[in-house]
Amino acid sequence: MIICAVLATSALLISSSNAAINSALVGTWSSKSAKVMTGPGFYNPVNDSFIEPSHAGISYSFTADGFYESAYYRAVSNPTSPNCPKAILQFQHGTFTENANGSLTLNPIAVDGRQQLSDPCKNSKNSEYSRYHQPELMMKYEAKIDDYKKINRLDLYQFDGTPIQPLYQAYNPPMMLPTVTMNPTDKADAAKETGAKVKRGEGLAESLLEPLNKDAKHIKRHVSGTMDVNSPSGMANSVWWAGVGMTLLGGAAYLL
Template sequence: MSLCSKINRHTILDSVQGRNFPDMLSTIAHSLVALASASLASAALDLSSSHNVTSLFGEWSTGSGGVGTGLGFANPLTYTFNYPATTGVALSFTNDGYYEEAQYRINANASLPNCAEAVVIFTHGVYDMNANGSLILSPFSGDGRIQVQNPCSAVTNVITTYNQTTMYAAWSIKVDTFKHNYALHLTRFDGASLPPMYLKARPPNMLPTVALSGYGEDSASV
């Protein structure tokens, strides 16, 4: 049924009989605005069509899936990482609100090609899906780890704690017909679209979903 057909016909007739024509137009206009606003509000809260092709539950990874979560990537208690064969990002989600993230990237140096910087990051904690479509990742403070290796730096290898909340402005799960797999699409807080992540494992490979270490651990360097 169209928006116009939803307006009570008796209200319009009463306006014609008891009020002048401009007043009648004002009544119709206000009714249309109210109905349109209600329709937009309903659409803003309806996340099912774009978000729920499948649930977030599982392990998601970019590219060929070379980066994964779990003990095979990082051990925060020993401040150690196992470097994957390829760069990328992995995210894992449980059904009860926990997440884990693994990142491995290479920062190239165009002027000094031999001075490329390798960065690996591990975090885990809790996540929240908000009514506006955003996704918030809040890490367990003290458990996050970051390692930076640069052969041209004064200190070539630094491992320290890492604690950064991440906000994705939007997310959606669709079917990638080329890869024949589910694809998780994330949008950064600034509106930039990130590379899609593909379902790698379900259930996900994750460390225990509790805080594993104390607060304010000292950094380690080599």
């Protein structure tokens, strides 16, 4: 009797973990500017670098088998020092779970997340480039047809119920980078980060034996797996801040 109860409980847990993903959630979704998209046009895992979009925005992609990717580009104005706007680029990917209460739990691969922060008042020449790991909980989501645009729209609500700006479907199937651990620091990390979940694609391993960024010139690797990132050139920073300035001016013009 006890064995039967255990088996029944196990079957229930497996059934819950393998519950079908809502097909309305599947695809690549982007904010109003439609300039920020997940996939190779935002983050290059081989060069281990970002490709700066022309406008700020966010993008999420979800697959039918439980994988996701996110891309954020924020231009943050500074009211006290208008000449010192900050810019943040963030990339994450991993797995997600659609919970019984309608919430979404996003679990990123820790070693693959990246963030680039530029602050001209703090450091006028260089940007801060680092690993980034931030699990997310979306309290709920709504997938519907937008009343005005007449296209698929996704509304995501953060853990506290705060809505994220509306997202509109750009691609289905979604446009994403590989769902495996792309830049493991070592084999142990790769196994730990990817877990036992089967990845998409025939013959695709759970993780790469070598990191995609192994030949990136701006990264120096240590035995411990940490990385040093050389700062970009002054010319690159000039182009970066010109883009940030245009983004902020465009946002101000839109509000007027």
